[in-house]
Amino acid sequence: MHSMVSGEKTERSEAPARSGARRARGRPRSFDRATALEAALLAFWEHGYEATSVSDLTRVMDIGAPSLYAAFGDKRSLFEEVVREYGVRYGSFGDRALAEEPTARAGIERMLREAAAEYTAPGRPHGCLVVHAAANCSTAEVEESLRERRNANIAAIESRIAADVDRGVLPPDTDAAALARYTGAMIQGMSQQARDGATRAELEALAEIALAVWPRG
């Protein structure tokens, strides 16, 4: 039972130039770990897990292969860390919309509108990494882990709808599961559309239509 404080895996102090922080012992890392992670994130986001080679990664991260393996483990654990980082930096708008809006209807409306913006934001790959980055993956575990994330997102939508049914905001015969799956499929379809060239305005028009299935509220 050794006493590691927090942080994941075995990691040393970041940001060597921090004020009073004691520097670690050996040769200091010559690159910024967060910057390199972000570069890997963008590469995986754009090209997917398989189509992004370690050679691609070392180029966009601007580090050598041994540095990559020392700092992030193998390709798969780097990808897993990228997916976690993506969830925090880019993939949390849905959860936020469900949590912050007063009703499920309002949360889903905001979620769809924000998806139109997020999936076509300039300066980064279009669409959702969780939807696309592990499609047709020969490493089944990687494909499965993103599938679980997608299904968890739909489950979150379902329980938000079910909560409104329990509160009496939505009628008791509401099919929360079907409505949630409809919403999830819509989001995934919007992500595919963003990849296929749809603009933000086009996705927003699409979202407006999708929202018409809800009772006006």
Place this chain on the structure above:
Amino acid sequence: MHSMVSGEKTERSEAPARSGARRARGRPRSFDRATALEAALLAFWEHGYEATSVSDLTRVMDIGAPSLYAAFGDKRSLFEEVVREYGVRYGSFGDRALAEEPTARAGIERMLREAAAEYTAPGRPHGCLVVHAAANCSTAEVEESLRERRNANIAAIESRIAADVDRGVLPPDTDAAALARYTGAMIQGMSQQARDGATRAELEALAEIALAVWPRG
């Protein structure tokens, strides 16, 4: 200007045991080309273009690599033929629905219902090959060719809706492009859902909700 009759590329007579047909000259092919093509189709459908290796293909097609290259060209042209075959054998329900139903609304209703069944049909991979088989592809041309097919499908929906607007079946302020993109995104989302484990009944419930955006007809 040489006189090839029909058929694609250079191909010899199929079905050597045909009645009065003259056999070709050399050693006859030891496998049925259509059967091998179908096996390749299922492999590409399930695992995608990149994740299906030539070694995988020769195994499921039960032929040697030189036979594959002699009969189908390289991996990419085999995939292109598979996509064409898929369009004929599995991917034509949408066009048929649009062509055979009396209104765009009825055509799209049938299209969504049949998609629920097609994308979860037992005994074959779930979802749509055109949506999934070239995602995250390092061969950009392959990815692009399926993207063009997806966008062409949406364009076909749009022109069917526009036709009903011209006929006066739909109101003149109908946004055909947005409705078509909504429908296409819905289908693509249903395909993703099928891949992620949704059942036929679940997709049908989803399709029912999606149809609620249309004026009752």
Place this chain on the structure above:
DNA sequence: TGCATTTTATAGCGTCCACTAGATAAAAGC
């Protein structure tokens, strides 16, 4: 000034990839 520790750059490991040369086999034409 060493010594311990950690990261770096170089260079390569074995494996799988798409693909093919060369020899052999099976048919038609003569």
Place this chain on the structure above:
DNA sequence: GCTTTTATCTAGTGGACGCTATAAAATGCA
């Protein structure tokens, strides 16, 4: 029979893949 044509089988090709052994470089500590 022999020749021609085509398909098959065996056994590889060069190259990219994910990953790593090794040694030099850069730090803290004695």
